[in-house]
Amino acid sequence: MTEHLSSAVLDVRGLCVEFPGRHGTVQALSDVSLSIRPGEILGVVGESGAGKSMTGLAVQGLLEPPGRISGGEVWVGGRRIDQLDDKQMQQVRGRQIGAIFQDPLTSLNPLFTVGAQLVETIRLHLKLSKADAKARAIQLLKEVGIPAPEARYDHYPHQFSGGMRQRVVIALALAAEPKLIIADEPTTALDVSIQAQITSLLRRLCDDHGTAVMLVTHDMGVIAETADRVAVMYAGRLVEIGPVAEVLKNARHPYTRGLMGSIPALGRRVERLNQIDGSMPRLNAIPAGCAFNPRCPDAGPRCRKDRPEPAQVGTGVAACWLNAGGVL
Amino acid sequence: MSDALTVNDLTCNFDVSAPWLNRVIERKPRQFVRAVDDISFSVPMGGCLSLVGESGCGKSTVARLVTGLYRASEGEVRFAPGKSGEPLSAQMIFQDPYASLNPRWRVRNIIAEPLRELKLRNSEAEIMERVGELLKIVGLAPSDGAKFPHEFSGGQRQRISIARALAGEPEFLVCDEPTSALDVSVQAQILNLMRKLQDEMGLTYLFISHDMSVVRHMSDRIAVMYLGRIVEEADTETLFANPRHPYTQLLLETIPDITHPKRGRSIAASEVPSPLNPPSGCTFHPRCPFADARCKSERPEMRSFADGSRAACHRIEETVKAINAA
Ligand SMILES: Nc1ncnc2c1ncn2[C@@H]1O[C@H](COP(=O)(O)OP(=O)(O)OP(=O)(O)O)[C@@H](O)[C@H]1O
Ligand SMILES: Nc1ncnc2c1ncn2[C@@H]1O[C@H](COP(=O)(O)OP(=O)(O)O)[C@@H](O)[C@H]1O
Ligand code: SF4
Ligand code: SF4
Ligand SMILES: [Mg+2]
Ligand SMILES: [Mg+2]
Numbered sequence: 001m002t003e004h005l006s007s008a009v010l011d012v013r014g015l016c017v018e019f020p021g022r023h024g025t026v027q028a029l030s031d032v033s034l035s036i037r038p039g040e041i042l043g044v045v046g047e048s049g050a051g052k053s054m055t056g057l058a059v060q061g062l063l064e065p066p067g068r069i070s071g072g073e074v075w076v077g078g079r080r081i082d083q084l085d086d087k088q089m090q091q092v093r094g095r096q097i098g099a100i101f102q103d104p105l106t107s108l109n110p111l112f113t114v115g116a117q118l119v120e121t122i123r124l125h126l127k128l129s130k131a132d133a134k135a136r137a138i139q140l141l142k143e144v145g146i147p148a149p150e151a152r153y154d155h156y157p158h159q160f161s162g163g164m165r166q167r168v169v170i171a172l173a174l175a176a177e178p179k180l181i182i183a184d185e186p187t188t189a190l191d192v193s194i195q196a197q198i199t200s201l202l203r204r205l206c207d208d209h210g211t212a213v214m215l216v217t218h219d220m221g222v223i224a225e226t227a228d229r230v231a232v233m234y235a236g237r238l239v240e241i242g243p244v245a246e247v248l249k250n251a252r253h254p255y256t257r258g259l260m261g262s263i264p265a266l267g268r269r270v271e272r273l274n275q276i277d278g279s280m281p282r283l284n285a286i287p288a289g290c291a292f293n294p295r296c297p298d299a300g301p302r303c304r305k306d307r308p309e310p311a312q313v314g315t316g317v318a319a320c321w322l323n324a325g326g327v328l
Numbered sequence: 329m330s331d332a333l334t335v336n337d338l339t340c341n342f343d344v345s346a347p348w349l350n351r352v353i354e355r356k357p358r359q360f361v362r363a364v365d366d367i368s369f370s371v372p373m374g375g376c377l378s379l380v381g382e383s384g385c386g387k388s389t390v391a392r393l394v395t396g397l398y399r400a401s402e403g404e405v406r407f408a409p410g411k412s413g414e415p416l417s418a419q420m421i422f423q424d425p426y427a428s429l430n431p432r433w434r435v436r437n438i439i440a441e442p443l444r445e446l447k448l449r450n451s452e453a454e455i456m457e458r459v460g461e462l463l464k465i466v467g468l469a470p471s472d473g474a475k476f477p478h479e480f481s482g483g484q485r486q487r488i489s490i491a492r493a494l495a496g497e498p499e500f501l502v503c504d505e506p507t508s509a510l511d512v513s514v515q516a517q518i519l520n521l522m523r524k525l526q527d528e529m530g531l532t533y534l535f536i537s538h539d540m541s542v543v544r545h546m547s548d549r550i551a552v553m554y555l556g557r558i559v560e561e562a563d564t565e566t567l568f569a570n571p572r573h574p575y576t577q578l579l580l581e582t583i584p585d586i587t588h589p590k591r592g593r594s595i596a597a598s599e600v601p602s603p604l605n606p607p608s609g610c611t612f613h614p615r616c617p618f619a620d621a622r623c624k625s626e627r628p629e630m631r632s633f634a635d636g637s638r639a640a641c642h643r644i645e646e647t648v649k650a651i652n653a654a
Contacts, residue, residue, distance in 0.1 A: 047511040048482075161602075162383075191382040192538065196582040203591075218511060221541075221584025225591055248586060262516035264545035266568075266585050272523070273516040273545065279481045 008035040009077060009179045009212035010059065016071035017051075017058050017236075026283045028054050028067065032238050033310065034231050036180070036212040041202065043227030043244065044216045045259070047280050050233040052216045056182045058082075059214075060097055061089040077179050095125045098173030102185040104165035107172065108157040114141070114168050115153035118175060125176030140171040144201060163194035170201065177209070184216040199226045220263055224248055232256045235280055235291040242316020252318035255292045290321065300327025331370040331408060332416055332500055332532040333394065338403035340364040340389055344604070361603050363389040365556035366403070371500075371549075373408065376526070376533040378543040380579070381553035384603060387536045390553075391504045394534060395420045410499045416532070419498035423505035425485035429477040435488055436473030439463070442496035462491040466521060483514035490521065494529075504536045519545060540583045544568060552576050555603055555611045558630075562637035572639040574616045574647050610642065618643045618650070 017029035029051050036042045044052045057063055059074050061084070074082040081092055093099065101107055109117060118137035122128060128136065134153070141149035144167040157165055166186060173181055183202065187195040203226055205211055215227055223230050224244060231241040232253065240253040251257045261274030278295045281287060287294055293303040302321050310319040321327045345351060345358040364386045371377040379387045392398040394405055395418050407415040419442075422428040429438055439459045442448070449455045460470035466487040477485055486506060493501060506522070507515040519542065525531055537543050543550060544564060551561040552575065560573040571577045581590075601607055601614060610628050613619040622642055630640045641647065 047513060192540070192584075193382065193578055193582045196584070199584075219584065220512070220586050221589075224586045224589040225584045244589075259513055260586075262513045263586060264516075264519070264541040265587060266541050266544060266583065269545065269564075272520050275516040275520055276513045277517070279483060279514065 008037050008075075010214065011035040011075040012055070012059065012072070013075070014072035015055070015058060015069065015074065017054055017063060017067060018070040019067045021066070024284065027236060027286070028283060029058065029236050031072070032233075032236075033072075034238065034241060036214060038179070038210040038212055039206050040229065041206055041213040041215050041227045043223035043230040044214060044233060045218060045220060045223055045230060046233035048218065049280060049283075051236040052218075052233055053184050054236075055233070056099075056184050056214060056216055060093055060099060060182060061086075062093075094121065094178070095176045096178050096180060098176070098178040098181045100166075100169050100173050100181065100183040100186045102188050104162065104169045104189070105157065107169045108165060110157055113154050113156055114160070118153075118168075118172060121172055121175040136175075137171075140174055141168070143174070143205075144168070144171045145197065146171075163190055163197060166190060166194075166198055167201070170198070170205075174205065174211075178211070180212045180214070181205075182214045182216070185218070186215070187222060188217065188219070195222070196225075202226060220248075220260070232259070235286050236283060237291055238310060238319065239292065240316065240318040240320075241310075242314070242318075246315050250314070252313045252316060252323055253320045254296050254298050254322070256318075258295075290319075298322055298327060302327050330373050332373040332375075333371040333408070333418075333534065334404075334406045335370065335390075335394065336368050336404050336406070338364055338367050338390070338393060338405065339401045340386075340393055340398060341401045359604065362556050362606075363603065364393065367553075367556075367558045368403075369551050369558060369561060371532055371534055374526075374530050374532055375549065376535055376547045377549045377551060378535040378537060378547035379551050379553055380537060380540065380543050383538065385553045386556040386603075387538075387553060388504050391420065391502045391534065391536055394418065395502050407500065416500045417496060417498050418500040418502055419493040419496050421486075421489055421493050421501060421503045421506045423508050425482055425489050425509065426477075428489055429485060429492075431477055433476075434473065435463075435475055435477065435480075438477070438488065439473070439492050439495050442492065446496060448495075448497060458495070462495055465494065465525070466491045467517075481514070482510050483517055486510060486514075486518050487521070490518075490525075494525070499530070500532045500534070502534045502536075505538070506535075507542060508537065508539070515542070522546070540579065552579065555601065555606050557611070557640070558638075559612065559641070560637070560639040562635070562639075566635055566637055570635075570637075570648070571651065572633070572637065572644050572648055573641050574618050575612050576639075577647065577651060578615070610640075618647055 012034050015029055015032040019026045019028055046052050058069055069082050073080055076096055115137055119133045122133045122136055138149045138153055146152050146167055187198050199222055206213055227244050230244050230247050232239050234255050240256045251260055258276035276295055289305050290303040290308050293299040308319045308321045310317045311324045313323045340363050342361045342363055344361050346356055393400050410416040436459045439462055440455050443455050449458055459473055463470050463472055468487055507518050535546050547564050549563050550567050551558045554575050560576045571580050607614050609625045610623045613623040628640045628642045630638050632638050
């Protein structure tokens with residue numbers, strides 16, 4: 001888990017994030033390690049509040065104060081970025097990391113045309129003349145599948161539908177040819193038929209340009225159809241990470257298995273869905289040992305005492321005593 | 329089986345015109361959205377019919393028309409007589425368990441409100457006893473009644489809304505995206521609870537969701553809506569095995585599937601049209617791979633089939649052939 005992948009676009013090692021507060025310090029992320037190679041899509045799943053968005057924000061240096069990185073390292077393209085100052089980080093964002101958020105409206109300025117926003121972003125990061133920047137903007141709109149991009153260049157965001165706006169946001173994220181794209185629930189606000197267009201677009205960009213993508217979503221179906229590997233988070237910790245097909249078919253962590261079982265299957269109908277009883281603990285009340293132990297059907301005495309370290313199991317990594325010497 | 333709910337030719341128009349003065353100054357006409365356009369369906373007693381379709385197609389509007397929160401512009405909503413001989417009483421469960429509970433009330437008073445309102449219990453002691461029972465039915469503890477909504481998680485709040493809906497002793501529940509705001513693991517808890525209540529209390533459901541796997545799990549029958557109209561209705565298994573309408577086919581084609589991921593497919597760009605300015609003829613024609621000249625000018629009538637399904641499309645024979653060939 002701690003191996004340093006020099007070929008990785010993103011390499012996160014032992015990342016910890018904390019929020020100091022009046023009632024003590026909350027540990028929002030605890031010892032998160034993951035990496036993404038060029039052209040690879042890493043899906044990040046988990047319940048809301050598990051720390052998915054937090055991981056993406058910490059990588060981009062966008063934690064809201066007083067939140068701060070309290071441990072670990074973030075490397076992008078072979079360069080350590082977690083200690084850079086605001087100005088340096090601003091250059092990293094946009095130039096090396098593109099961001100796509102859930103609600104396309106928050107990423108677009110309603111007062112400017114889509115073309116103007118694209119040109120501004122392009123010229124901020126690439127040394128291009130106005131005319132060349134415009135040509136590139138139109139090229140980008142075309143690439144993300146906007147019909148009649150020349151005409152659309154002069155339109156305002158409200159003149160686009162939800163799916164088209166999200167494409168524009170993707171075009172903006174691509175403007176400076178970043179090596180890494182962090183997409184946080186990019187399709188959650190969209191209809192399924194549009195959702196499929198956006199995920200197949202992300203997939204194609206990865207394949208064509210070798211971009212690495214961190215795809216944050218709570219939709220396992222989206223992960224199954226788009227990601228190469230998947231990381232499962234629970235209570236601010238990474239509980240399992242591995243190739244998608246492997247994790248879907250053969251999950252190693254009891255939480256992942258519970259999560260899979262609770263999804264209604266399309267193929268067959270069951271009387272009752274599997275459910276994980278209870279709910280995820282609040283971050284200020286994480287139980288000792290394994291954070292999942294109060295809900296875990298396999299928990300043993302050791303789980304209530306010692307925290308399981310992530311360990312290699314088959315082709316993936318899981319943090320569970322079942323795979324590391326037993327629960328007793 | 330007799331029908332619990334019959335809806336005939338239901339239409340609902342919303343006035344979305346600019347304010348009067350702006351209309352006069354800018355010489356704009358009044359503008360209407362036909363959110364629900366001449367739809368008919370029925371729900372058998374003890375069954376579950378689901379409405380599915382993309383955002384803005386009119387699902388919630390149908391739910392609100394059925395429960396009387398909106399008035400229909402045309403058409404009728406008829407409930408069959410229930411156990412008491414009076415028309416069935418319907419209760420609604422909403423998508424957002426945060427917004428639908430009064431934050432300043434203790435949970436026991438939230439749940440007791442319908443009991444008091446409808447005078448279903450005589451004394452305060454009986455009311456509180458019933459509240460305790462309802463909390464237990466939905467998997468909470470009677471002592472939770474003393475707490476406020478913010479002290480609960482999303483899934484627990486949805487349990488509270490269900491307890492509140494059950495307090496009115498409804499025989500019919502309209503559920504508008506009851507689990508869309510919840511995580512999958514919590515969603516499973518709520519769906520299991522709803523199925524159990526249906527079996528134990530003989531409830532009838534009108535269920536709304538945009539998630540086809542949830543719909544498949546919950547419903548006996550499914551009606552697919554597109555821009556305010558029902559375009560296809562069929563038994564759940566029939567619809568999944570043999571979708572007739574091209575829009576249903578698109579919907580099924582695009583659901584992400586965990587067990588058989590359709591990786592590497594490429595989806596043609598197409599957009600959901602605006603209900604303010606619906607396309608002519610068959611409103612699906614700009615996105616339909618089968619569309620021809622007739623589709624652009626003539627609205628297709630609903631046709632019934634031998635297996636009990638209905639669909640509104642000029643070219644059903646071709647579409648069914650195409651899907652069988654694929
Ligand atoms: N009170 C209202 N006034 C004006 N227009 C409305 C009103 N309520 C709904 N509409 C319009 O009617 C159409 C159908 O809306 P409805 O809320 O029924 O959609 P829906 O299918 O439930 O969508 P979603 O999946 O997003 O919840 C939409 O175009 C919506 O903008
Ligand atoms: N400003 C903040 N102060 C304290 N805790 C926060 C703050 N922002 C987020 N958190 C907590 O961090 C955890 C992870 O949040 P997030 O990454 O947004 O979850 P998700 O997995 O749903 O994306 C949550 O429990 C959340 O409550
Ligand atoms: S470590 Fe123990 S409690 Fe945690 S997931 Fe594994 S078996 Fe369950
Ligand atoms: S009527 Fe024509 S446009 Fe409409 S769904 Fe059928 S084939 Fe397609
Ligand atoms: Mg999030
Ligand atoms: Mg709705």
